[in-house]
Amino acid sequence: MAGMARRRHRWWHRWGEETFAAYLFLLPSLVVFAVFVFFPLFFSFYASLTRWNLPFKPTFIGLSNYRYLFTDEIGAPEFLHSVRNSFYYALGVPLNMAVSLAVALLLNRRLRGVSVFRTAYFLPTITSTAAISVIWLWVYHPADYGLLNSILMWLGFPPLRWLRDPHLAMPALILMGIWHGMGYNIVIFLAGLQAIPAHLYEAAEIDGAGSWARFWKITWPLLGPTTFYVLVVGVINSLKAFTQIHVMTQGGPLGATTTITYYLYQQAFERFAMGQASAVACILFVLLFVLTLIQFRVVGSRIHYE
Amino acid sequence: MWRSRRARRAISAVLWYAALGITAAVVMLPYAWMISTSLKSPGEIFTYPPNWIPRTWRFRNYIEAWNAAPFGRYFFNSTLVALAVTAGQIITCALAAFAFARMEFKGKRVMFALFLSTTMISTQVTLVPSYLVLKALRWLDTYQALIVPFLANAFGVFLMRQYFMTLPRELEDAARLDGCGRLRFLWQVVLPLSKPVIASQALFAFMGNWNAYLWPLVVTTSERMRTLQIGLHYFVSQEGGTQWGVFMAATVLVSLPVVILYLIVQKSFVEGIATTGIQGT
Numbered sequence: 001m002a003g004m005a006r007r008r009h010r011w012w013h014r015w016g017e018e019t020f021a022a023y024l025f026l027l028p029s030l031v032v033f034a035v036f037v038f039f040p041l042f043f044s045f046y047a048s049l050t051r052w053n054l055p056f057k058p059t060f061i062g063l064s065n066y067r068y069l070f071t072d073e074i075g076a077p078e079f080l081h082s083v084r085n086s087f088y089y090a091l092g093v094p095l096n097m098a099v100s101l102a103v104a105l106l107l108n109r110r111l112r113g114v115s116v117f118r119t120a121y122f123l124p125t126i127t128s129t130a131a132i133s134v135i136w137l138w139v140y141h142p143a144d145y146g147l148l149n150s151i152l153m154w155l156g157f158p159p160l161r162w163l164r165d166p167h168l169a170m171p172a173l174i175l176m177g178i179w180h181g182m183g184y185n186i187v188i189f190l191a192g193l194q195a196i197p198a199h200l201y202e203a204a205e206i207d208g209a210g211s212w213a214r215f216w217k218i219t220w221p222l223l224g225p226t227t228f229y230v231l232v233v234g235v236i237n238s239l240k241a242f243t244q245i246h247v248m249t250q251g252g253p254l255g256a257t258t259t260i261t262y263y264l265y266q267q268a269f270e271r272f273a274m275g276q277a278s279a280v281a282c283i284l285f286v287l288l289f290v291l292t293l294i295q296f297r298v299v300g301s302r303i304h305y306e
Numbered sequence: 307m308w309r310s311r312r313a314r315r316a317i318s319a320v321l322w323y324a325a326l327g328i329t330a331a332v333v334m335l336p337y338a339w340m341i342s343t344s345l346k347s348p349g350e351i352f353t354y355p356p357n358w359i360p361r362t363w364r365f366r367n368y369i370e371a372w373n374a375a376p377f378g379r380y381f382f383n384s385t386l387v388a389l390a391v392t393a394g395q396i397i398t399c400a401l402a403a404f405a406f407a408r409m410e411f412k413g414k415r416v417m418f419a420l421f422l423s424t425t426m427i428s429t430q431v432t433l434v435p436s437y438l439v440l441k442a443l444r445w446l447d448t449y450q451a452l453i454v455p456f457l458a459n460a461f462g463v464f465l466m467r468q469y470f471m472t473l474p475r476e477l478e479d480a481a482r483l484d485g486c487g488r489l490r491f492l493w494q495v496v497l498p499l500s501k502p503v504i505a506s507q508a509l510f511a512f513m514g515n516w517n518a519y520l521w522p523l524v525v526t527t528s529e530r531m532r533t534l535q536i537g538l539h540y541f542v543s544q545e546g547g548t549q550w551g552v553f554m555a556a557t558v559l560v561s562l563p564v565v566i567l568y569l570i571v572q573k574s575f576v577e578g579i580a581t582t583g584i585q586g587t
Contacts, residue, residue, distance in 0.1 A: 029460075040436045123337070265524075281430070
């Protein structure tokens with residue numbers, strides 16, 4: 001009896017008290033996650049199976065919303081167009097990476113003034129997307145006094161309509177995205193470059209390898225994980241893009257810049273079709289989930305788990 | 307041989323500066339365009355070819371922008387919300403990080419995986435139900451709506467946990483002997499030793515929240531609850547899109563605080579991103 005009580009006491013001492021205390025420490029975060037992450041996630045699954053047009057109550061309709069998005073005569077072209085636009089927008093990611101890697105290679109030298117340049121490249125990344133979008137609205141102004149058009153005309157080209165042209169609006173957003181996201185990519189690439197041991201380059205130089213060979217034989221393969229990380233994060237961010245579209249084009253002209261996230265917003269907050277919006281959210285969730293899993297596999301070392 | 311090598315080095319340095327200088331100039335061009343326009347009178351804005359340095363400097367654009375919309379109120383809202391989220395996140399993250407780093411408990415692995423999983427679920431995905439939750443709580447268009455959903459952050463927990471794990475075990479034993487409880491140990495010993503990680507987490511939280519757009523757009527309905535980013539959008543879209551001098555002045559005012567903050571703390575900010583991969587915005 002006494003032994004059992006002592007053992008119980010020891011158990012409480014070893015696990016019970018500490019476990020109880022640990023959960024108290026986790027509680028504040030857990031409550032917020034429960035209400036604003038986990039409940040909304042499961043609720044999205046449920047809501048995607050209902051017809052729910054605010055301010056009316058939801059009615060269960062099974063998979064009809066998904067059928068609407070993928071096979072309906074009106075719904076499917078709209079939705080699939082938005083998915084296509086999202087991936088079109090994501091084409092900017094490899095372009096951005098090429099520019100960023102080139103700049104990172106330039107910055108990866110011990111010369112005076114590197115930090116000044118780094119500050120300059122990073123400035124767009126910390127400026128809010130809303131502010132940047134307003135600046136670029138003016139850069140892309142379709143009259144001849146817009147910045148880009150005045151440069152085009154100075155070079156002898158005719159002015160373009162940029163964001164008002166259905167064929168040019170998305171490329172214009174991509175170009176702005178490169179300008180905006182470069183700083184972040186450069187910082188990540190620089191960290192990757194600086195992790196490559198210098199003696200590899202020295203050995204290659206002794207063997208007479210030129211800088212082109214050194215890049216493809218040493219830098220590029222060893223930078224692989226970094227490159228892949230930047231690619232996946234870039235694609236994830238492209239799928240989430242919203243602010244610049246809302247400020248600059250409202251999804252137009254003629255739906256040319258309606259991405260999946262913007263379509264979700266329109267369904268929910270312009271048409272108040274909460275059920276359909278939730279179905280879009282679930283599809284977006286699956287896309288982002290798969291991409292994030294890939295990202296974790298590649299950069300598992302970034303978040304060390306015991 | 308000697309001289310030619312030196313000459314080659316000098317040429318390569320010049321080319322290097324030229325390449326970086328040109329790209330930096332291209333990156334800075336839109337900013338220069340913004341500032342230049344913000345100081346021009348309407349007559350000078352709508353001219354081709356544009357002149358970069360205004361003939362008459364019109365500082366009145368800034369005063370007009372400030373008075374044309376309640377930017378003072380927006381500024382107050384953004385600051386209040388960003389500060390509250392930052393302070394709240396530091397507290398919740400420090401508590402959870404302490405449990406993960408310095409305590410043994412049942413279900414630790416499961417809990418850690420649960421925290422990890424929240425980073426895969428973005429605002430975009432939970433937007434509709436979160437909005438409905440706030441609606442049910444009658445929190446739409448309140449400060450709670452802008453603050454409470456962001457009071458937990460798994461990235462912050464990982465960042466702090468990494469740091470807490472590096473602190474020597476002996477600290478805890480000594481504190482135990484002195485009869486110091488966990489909470490007091492965390493508050494009086496661990497946190498003062500963790501200033502660098504708290505600083506970078508605070509920076510990420512503040513900037514991310516200050517620049518946030520989608521969430522404040524959806525949960526605020528009245529003008530007096532808008533944050534700076536939302537206020538800027540409404541200002542520019544409602545004025546009909548012709549007063550570019552005033553618009554650019556407003557944009558300068560909106561982006562200036564974060565730019566100044568960045569210039570002050572840029573070193574730790576850039577290092578934080580390089581080591582964690584967390585994005586500020």
